[in-house]
Amino acid sequence: MNSxxxxxxxxxxxxxxxxxxxxxxxxxxxxxxLGATIVASAIGLPLGAxxxxxxxxxxxxxxALLNALMGLPPVVVGLMVYVxxxxxxxxxxxxxxxxxxxxxxxxxxxxxPIIASVAHQAIRELWADYHDLLISLQATRWQRIRTLLWDxxxxxxxxxxxxxxxxxxxxxxxxxxxxNIDHAxxxxxxxxxxxxxxxxxxxxxxxGFVLIGLAIAVNLALHFLSRTERGAxx
Amino acid sequence: xxxxxxxxxxxVTVRRxxxxxxxxxxxxxxxxxxxxxxxxxxxxxxTLLRAIHGxxxxxxxxxxxxDPQDADGRAQGFVFQQPVLMRRSVLDCIAYPxxxxxxxxxxxxxxxxxxxxxxxxxxxLDQPVFLLSGGEKQKMALARxxxxxxxxxxxxxPCANLDGHAIIEIExxxxxxxxxxxxxxxxxxxxxxxxxxxxSVLFLxxxxxxxxxxxREFFSTPRTEAGRAFLKGEILL
Numbered sequence: 001m002n003s004x005x006x007x008x009x010x011x012x013x014x015x016x017x018x019x020x021x022x023x024x025x026x027x028x029x030x031x032x033x034l035g036a037t038i039v040a041s042a043i044g045l046p047l048g049a050x051x052x053x054x055x056x057x058x059x060x061x062x063x064a065l066l067n068a069l070m071g072l073p074p075v076v077v078g079l080m081v082y083v084x085x086x087x088x089x090x091x092x093x094x095x096x097x098x099x100x101x102x103x104x105x106x107x108x109x110x111x112x113p114i115i116a117s118v119a120h121q122a123i124r125e126l127w128a129d130y131h132d133l134l135i136s137l138q139a140t141r142w143q144r145i146r147t148l149l150w151d152x153x154x155x156x157x158x159x160x161x162x163x164x165x166x167x168x169x170x171x172x173x174x175x176x177x178x179x180n181i182d183h184a185x186x187x188x189x190x191x192x193x194x195x196x197x198x199x200x201x202x203x204x205x206x207x208g209f210v211l212i213g214l215a216i217a218v219n220l221a222l223h224f225l226s227r228t229e230r231g232a233x234x
Numbered sequence: 235x236x237x238x239x240x241x242x243x244x245x246v247t248v249r250r251x252x253x254x255x256x257x258x259x260x261x262x263x264x265x266x267x268x269x270x271x272x273x274x275x276x277x278x279x280x281t282l283l284r285a286i287h288g289x290x291x292x293x294x295x296x297x298x299x300x301d302p303q304d305a306d307g308r309a310q311g312f313v314f315q316q317p318v319l320m321r322r323s324v325l326d327c328i329a330y331p332x333x334x335x336x337x338x339x340x341x342x343x344x345x346x347x348x349x350x351x352x353x354x355x356x357x358x359l360d361q362p363v364f365l366l367s368g369g370e371k372q373k374m375a376l377a378r379x380x381x382x383x384x385x386x387x388x389x390x391x392p393c394a395n396l397d398g399h400a401i402i403e404i405e406x407x408x409x410x411x412x413x414x415x416x417x418x419x420x421x422x423x424x425x426x427x428x429x430x431x432x433x434s435v436l437f438l439x440x441x442x443x444x445x446x447x448x449x450r451e452f453f454s455t456p457r458t459e460a461g462r463a464f465l466k467g468e469i470l471l
Contacts, residue, residue: 126321133318135289137331138307147330151321 007205011213014206026210029187030218032100032174033167036107037115040167041160044112048119048159049145049152052127063120069113074106078173081106085177098179103187106173111163118162122155123148161219168215188214239264239300240417241286246295248281256281256441258295263419267433268412270449271421274464277438279421280315283388286419287312304385308335311379315391317371324366325350325359328377335382349377353407369400376407387411389420393427405431425465429453437461 014022051063083089085097085105096102126148134144149156171189178185180194188211195204239262247257256278263269271279284290286297287310299305308331320327329346333339350359355373357366363374372392379387389408393401401424408431412418422428428435432449439460445452456462 130318130320132284132289132312132314133320136287136307136310136312137334139334143334147320 003201003205006202008209010202010206011209015210022207022210024183025186025188025191025207026214028100028185029168029189029211030214032103032107032187033164033170034218035104036111036167037160037164039104040108040112040115040163041156043108044115044163045119045149045156045159046145047112048116048121049123049148051116051120052123053141053144053148063117066113066117066120070117072110072113074110074170074172075176077109078106078176081109081173081177097177098181098185100178100185103174103178103185106177107167107170110170110173111166114166115159115163118159119152119156122152122159126152126155157222161222164218165215168211168218240304241300242298243286244296244298246282246285246297247293248278248285248290249293254441256285259438259441259443260295261436261443261446263417263434265433266412266415266417268408268418268420268431269434269436270428270432271419271436271438272423272425272428272452272464273438273444274469276440278441279438280390281441282436282438283312283390283419283421287388308382309385310388311382311384311386312388313372313375313379313390313392315394317375319363319371322363323360324355324357324363324374327363327374328359328381331378331382345381346377349381350374352380352410353377354403369396369403372396372400372404373407376404380411384416387416387418387420389418391421391423393422393424401427425453437464439464 051059051066081102082097085091085094085102087097096105127144130144130148130151134147139147169189171193174185174187175190175193178187178190180186180190186194188207192204192207192211195201195207242262244260245258246260248255259278259282271282273279281290285292288297288307289312303309320330322330325343325346328349329339329342332342332345337345347359350373353373353376355370355377357370363371366374376392393404396404405427408418408420420431429449432452435445435447435449435452436443437445437447437452437456437458437460444458445456445461447457452461453465456465
């Protein structure tokens, strides 16, 4: 309990003093996780909608696979991305290993199935409501997907936030591909792992509280910004 | 009801999960006006409307539109028994078909306001559609179906679950739409409504077309035992 209290106190101090290291790793955490969420949403949301609207022979298999990929172990993803981007790997020539870019890539691999799967569920329900109307109005396949994405935007934001939540709290993959390099690839989660390893529990807890606060703040901000219903108006 | 045929159905059959919901049904429609589809529950009225409009796949038979302009789904409007409520404002729901056609938001909304006026939907058009009453929701659905100025309008029991006042309003709108030259196919359980509106009647029973007659003729001299029993309010098995 003492450590938790100390951690809270240190977190408050770090925030009030705007500790430069804290600002740097918090900023990188945000950039990497938000970047990964944007890219994964750009892939996952239309994919989820497409799977909800289209019928094809292997559809059930693809959905089952997508659901299974939601449980991808981050360490394994990190390892695979590491191998692909290592000097001898197929994309080693890009020289991206141990950079924030490859951290984003690893996180995109981890959270895209989550976003696509949650989006698929939400859009499937909306499609059941809209199906007859959109067929009757002769909406093209692309128009149907666009309509479902727009009208389901609140549920889809939840899908993206689920992805962001997973990304901001992820440590295994980005530790492997980023290397936790000070002033280069250190983010909140890898810093927490490092401080814990050093036995600096108060500092680790302080960073943990900052991480939790950050996740809550981003969720609240997005909810506030994307409110589609204000009073009795849309 | 004289004039050239504009629609011919030949042996139209719809089966789902091994059960025949409709058919084989064959008939032709000619002239303008309002055709009422009547029959007990499960007679195939909704399936027939959906099949003609093209949202129900046929297992057999053929539907032939004699004017290619009629065959275009965009020249047809469909009002479902339960209005489909999009997660949009009333105005944007009505404007939606025109947005699909590529009209700008401003143009589409202007036309949507005119369509709302046409069906006398006098509510705050910027509010979410789910805040409307049952009658207002059905008027919204009518306005949405009319916004493309359809040549043919399908209505699947549009007055089910509405009170007397709302029913009269909907019927007045349908009379105006019919007078404007739009051909209407409408299913209803309500014999009183059918008598008030029908120019012709298709009477269905157990997925089969049992009678096709002029409106007054069906109600005064039904040709079949099933038709007579239905008009007397007897339960048809």
